[in-house]
Amino acid sequence: MISVENLKHSYKKNSTFAVNDISFDVKEGEIFGFLGPSGAGKSTTQGILTGLLQLQHGKVEVAGSDVKKFKNKMYNKIGMSFEQSNVYSKLSAKENLDFYAKLFDVKTRSSMELLELVGLGDKAKIRAGEFSKGMKHRLTFARSLLNNPSLWFLDEPTTGLDPAIAADIKKIIRTENQRGVTVFLTTHNMQIADQLCDRVAFIVDGQIKLIDSPKNLKLQYGEKLVEVEYQTNDGSKKEIFSTIEAADKKRLIEVIDSSQIVTMHTKEATLEDIFIKVTGRGLS
């Protein structure tokens, strides 16, 4: 669905690259997670893939066409939810969607249905300018589904949303994906990525450090951990031990031998742990 080779992008057209020589493929029907800390170059990459930013260097093919020769008809197949919500604040939620629907040549989804989907059904007639940040974000998200895209770009779709709504959004993404929609998901929320993505790319400072499925990554990098809560003289104490590292194993045996165990769980390394381990960088 997407193929990127040696993509570079410099906003100032000099030698500081926001995206510095990245290559990857996104297969049809998968949810591809693009993960990295702020300023890593995620939105820049997405901008180039959607034709918003002009390709400077490298080869990029999206849905079978070279982005350099993007025809407007292409956008009938593409949906994009922006990082910063961008809707007409002077138009109501429904007017916003209805207007955008007219800009496509394909059959579009009903605006009311989409508003219901993102929990804005009862706000259809309210001007977007009066919406909260999260509501605007949901409206922008809903708009990206208008044309039933087969390739769906999502830039931070759950950022700034309360957990219940974020869970709804997650569900929508999964449902769309099950209908065959390819998803390019940009986020720095590792939990979302872990739960949704078939594969993830770790991007730091404009470079991709690794691409793999979360499951593989955990097998490969994720040591099994044991979290033990045990009784000491001054109350209970929690400690995490690796089941692989020798020192940890020894200490674990000591604890089991000498203390009264309250709880003991095995714990898998999270995607975030792995990200830090691979890139040497945190996510925020």
Add this chain to the structure above:
Amino acid sequence: MKFFYSYIKEMQLAAKSFYFYIELGMAVVLLIIVLFVVPKNFSKTQKQFLFIDLPAPMVQMMVAGMSSSPDLQAEDVVLKSKGQKLSVKLFQGKGKKLYLAESREDLISLAESQRQPGVVVSLADGQLVYDYYMQGYESQKVVNLIKAAHAQGGGFMDLKQAVAPQIEVKSLETEGVILSDRENLVPVFLFLNGCIMGMFIIASYIFLDKGEGIIKAYAITASHIWVYLASKIAVLQTTTLFTSLLLVIPVFGLKVNYLMLILILLASSLFISLIGLIVASFYQNILKAFGILFGLIILFMLPALAYMIPSWDPLWIRYLPTYPMVESFKEIVVRGDMLYVGLASLGYLGASILLFVFANFRYRKTLAV
């Protein structure tokens, strides 16, 4: 179809934005000024300074002749000029004051301090010679006007002799039009309302959209950026047309050529809105663009200024792209050279094609900004 929907939506947005009401409000204010404040007719008295450098008997004869004329009242007055007190003879007629100076030096001093043209009449080789002392910034038109006015005024000067053969003389009378202040002002108002406001307003619309990130969202639809730009322009043309007609119809009724008026309004607002669009494409918000917008507005307004101040009309003004707009409105409201208006419109349309291509290029290039 997408253009139509975009246009309708842009109209809706414009109607909800306060810039639209600025434009409408300004048109109404201008209309009120024209209808209720500006007098319908010119009543400004013209001042002229004259020195007759002829043998004393001839001068006395002329003065006596003028003094006995029933439409001229003669009196001796003292005028202050550059700290000096100069005594002159004043002949006052209908809408005209003629000052007769006592020497060439007095005349030059008076012409300078009063910022009015002065004329010296002398005799050489048995022929009357007219020396005009101008301020140095009058347009040829003004020069001609003065000569013509002299010719018709006193009756003691011969136009044919007064005018150098290479200079074409036009007088208001021969063109069959006498300007009223209203007719004078409306072309300028049309220009200010449509063109100057237009550039500012379309840039404001773009900055509103930039602020909301709307252009990006538009760019990833199956519509074209040029449709977006065209719909913005169409909105501006609509409001310009509406407010301009609001100004013209109550003042002139059916007396102007509306077909040509609409043509030049559409062509000039197309041109000016493209300039606004292009300027806006280089800036992130209106504050950053304000300097250049302001500069352009001043520059583009100069032709109107030159029109309002007849004595200030430097040649280079004619090369400003807004010069033909002012002239065209003048032709439509006052003089009636429709060929000029047609050509000016064609010129604006032609230039607009190039500007549109460039604007489209600029906006496609800066979608993500």
